[in-house]
Amino acid sequence: MISAWSADDVRAAEEPLLAAGAPLMARASFALATQVLADLRARRRHVRGARAALLVGAGNNGGDTLHAGAVLARRGVAVTAVLTAERVHGEGLAALRGAGGRVVELAAAPDRAPAVAAEVSAADVVLDGLLGIGARGALRGPAADLVTELTAVVGMESAEHDRSGSADSIPTAAGGVTAGAGRPWVVAVDLPSGIGVDDGTLPGPVLAADRTVTFGVAKPGLLLPPAARVVGEVTVVDIGLEPVGPPAVRRLEAADVAVSWPVPGPSDHKYTRGLVGLVAGTATYPGAAVLAASAAVRTGTGMVRYRGSEPVARTVLAARPEVVTATGRVQAWVVGPGVPTTRDRDDPADDGQHDRGRGALAVARGDLPGMPYGPVPAVVDAGGLPLLGETSPPWFVLTPHAGELAGLLRSRGEDVHRDDVEAAPLRWARRAHELTGATVLLKGGVTVVAGTEGAWAQADAPGWLATAGAGDVLAGILGTMLAARATDVVERPALAAEVAAAAALVHGSAAERANPGGPVAALDVAEAVPGTVSTLLGLR
Numbered sequence: 001m002i003s004a005w006s007a008d009d010v011r012a013a014e015e016p017l018l019a020a021g022a023p024l025m026a027r028a029s030f031a032l033a034t035q036v037l038a039d040l041r042a043r044r045r046h047v048r049g050a051r052a053a054l055l056v057g058a059g060n061n062g063g064d065t066l067h068a069g070a071v072l073a074r075r076g077v078a079v080t081a082v083l084t085a086e087r088v089h090g091e092g093l094a095a096l097r098g099a100g101g102r103v104v105e106l107a108a109a110p111d112r113a114p115a116v117a118a119e120v121s122a123a124d125v126v127l128d129g130l131l132g133i134g135a136r137g138a139l140r141g142p143a144a145d146l147v148t149e150l151t152a153v154v155g156m157e158s159a160e161h162d163r164s165g166s167a168d169s170i171p172t173a174a175g176g177v178t179a180g181a182g183r184p185w186v187v188a189v190d191l192p193s194g195i196g197v198d199d200g201t202l203p204g205p206v207l208a209a210d211r212t213v214t215f216g217v218a219k220p221g222l223l224l225p226p227a228a229r230v231v232g233e234v235t236v237v238d239i240g241l242e243p244v245g246p247p248a249v250r251r252l253e254a255a256d257v258a259v260s261w262p263v264p265g266p267s268d269h270k271y272t273r274g275l276v277g278l279v280a281g282t283a284t285y286p287g288a289a290v291l292a293a294s295a296a297v298r299t300g301t302g303m304v305r306y307r308g309s310e311p312v313a314r315t316v317l318a319a320r321p322e323v324v325t326a327t328g329r330v331q332a333w334v335v336g337p338g339v340p341t342t343r344d345r346d347d348p349a350d351d352g353q354h355d356r357g358r359g360a361l362a363v364a365r366g367d368l369p370g371m372p373y374g375p376v377p378a379v380v381d382a383g384g385l386p387l388l389g390e391t392s393p394p395w396f397v398l399t400p401h402a403g404e405l406a407g408l409l410r411s412r413g414e415d416v417h418r419d420d421v422e423a424a425p426l427r428w429a430r431r432a433h434e435l436t437g438a439t440v441l442l443k444g445g446v447t448v449v450a451g452t453e454g455a456w457a458q459a460d461a462p463g464w465l466a467t468a469g470a471g472d473v474l475a476g477i478l479g480t481m482l483a484a485r486a487t488d489v490v491e492r493p494a495l496a497a498e499v500a501a502a503a504a505l506v507h508g509s510a511a512e513r514a515n516p517g518g519p520v521a522a523l524d525v526a527e528a529v530p531g532t533v534s535t536l537l538g539l540r
């Protein structure tokens with residue numbers, strides 16, 4: 001699991017160490033230099049003679065960078081530091097000069113930004129030490145001008161990092177510069193300068209990194225979209241920091257999901273494994289019901305009870321004979337895939353699914369009088385979202401995409417649109433959790449989950465997963481995973497967010513498994529889930 005703490009929590013953890021004289025900057029800068037040397041070795045035969053450009057800001061982030069540059073210079077690297085602010089870390093600058101480094105004072109001549117950018121873009125490696133956790137808002141001043149020049153001239157902006165992450169992989173910059181075309185390797189110091197440290201926003205120009213060397217612990221902006229796409233490979237270096245308090249954002253890894261997967265034993269039967277109730281699909285969109293049912297069955301549920309019109313039920317059973325249409329107890333409901341979001345009185349297009357969905361959610365809330373069983377978790381997707389009451393329990397997991405979340409928020413008085421949600425996913429997922437009470441899984445390139453205790457950010461899905469029906473498959477996977485741990489989820493609502501994050505990991509991993517590096521169909525993703533789970537369990 002990767003845990004990220006806010007800038008304030010990092011500072012609070014640094015203070016006692018600094019007060020005790022711990023050489024944090026020396027540790028940070030030496031670790032940074034060591035990583036840069038390793039990257040240089042991986043990309044060229046000799047370190048000696050390599051060219052490094054340091055982009056230096058006013059504060060300690062710049063100090064780290066200057067001290068690391070001194071180490072590189074002593075190893076024969078030709079180091080040039082570009083000072084972008086009036087202020088500069090004095091000791092770091094002295095160390096660099098003492099090691100033979102060269103200094104360009106851009107702050108004194110900001111009109112030289114184009115010429116300086118051209119020189120920087122000719123380097124083998126660029127260290128982005130403009131801003132660290134002291135950033136306030138979008139990058140500004142000469143630093144912003146320099147980054148704008150670099151991203152315009154060399155197309156270094158938002159480079160899509162090669163997922164293999166191998167040091168010799170050269171990312172293909174979004175700006176069209178092809179891999180290896182003289183584009184420097186960019187190493188962000190602590191974090192790419194100018195990202196939202198705690199919320200992952202991109203308020204202004206940011207130089208996309210191929211690697212981020214972050215000190216002590218990860219910061220939320222390194223895990224959260226949209227900034228997560230410009231951090232490259234994240235390397236956390238230990239400098240002795242131990243933040244107190246819970247992390248602000250976490251990311252599950254395969255081993256975490258493996259260790260908590262409910263593996264049935266000899267005393268288990270379908271009713272102990274968890275049954276899923278599925279209100280999905282209509283005569284207009286029967287496929288969504290097949291996809292959600294297939295995913296739920298293939299993730300390993302005890303049984304799926306399908307609720308829907310007769311023709312759709314026949315379609316589902318033809319595809320998945322394991323599904324039953326008899327009513328009865330379930331341990332989790334999935335409501336909404338393939339169900340229209342609006343109910344036009346004159347158009348029975350919802351096949352009665354809105355009424356079935358409302359009934360299922362009332363049972364899941366546990367507030368129906370005389371119910372023999374208690375509340376159960378629910379996945380509320382697509383056409384299920386408008387069926388929610390004013391408030392929902394945290395064991396309801398909403399699974400909107402950005403447009404659906406914007407609609408949900410607008411229906412509760414927020415003036416927000418899809419673009420706003422995509423620009424600040426964490427903020428709006430958290431706001432939806434506050435307004436509804438439910439756990440919110442916001443689908444996207446990086447899936448963000450906001451629950452009762454902190455947030456999760458999962459980056460397991462290949463871009464190929466953005467295809468019709470993928471959301472229906474996720475709903476089915478999540479329904480089964482919630483049903484298997486229904487009692488725990490209701491008793492410990494923070495678990496709903498963790499299970500949702502785990503479902504996103506399984507969903508993304510199954511897509512990768514279905515066709516590594518290439519296009520996938522949603523049903524193929526559902527078919528790949530059993531093998532994905534077996535591979536995960538192999539990690540135990």
Ligand SMILES: NC(=O)C1=CN([C@@H]2O[C@H](COP(=O)(O)OP(=O)(O)OC[C@H]3O[C@@H](n4cnc5c(N)ncnc54)[C@H](OP(=O)(O)O)[C@@H]3O)[C@@H](O)[C@H]2O)[C@H](O)CC1
Nearest residue numbers: 024059060061131132133134135136137138139140190215
């Ligand atoms: N504390 C330690 O010894 C260690 C810190 N680490 C490294 O230090 C940074 C945090 O350093 P800090 O000095 O607190 O802040 P920054 O370097 O991130 O920023 C410094 C100055 O940048 C200016 N600023 C702020 N926002 C912007 C912006 N949007 N655009 C341009 N400039 C901006 C501001 O200066 P002003 O004069 O304008 O007020 C900031 O003061 C941390 O990230 C680590 O890299 C070590 O890792 C561990 C030891």
Ligand SMILES: [K+]
Nearest residue numbers: 128131189191
């Ligand atoms: K930085």
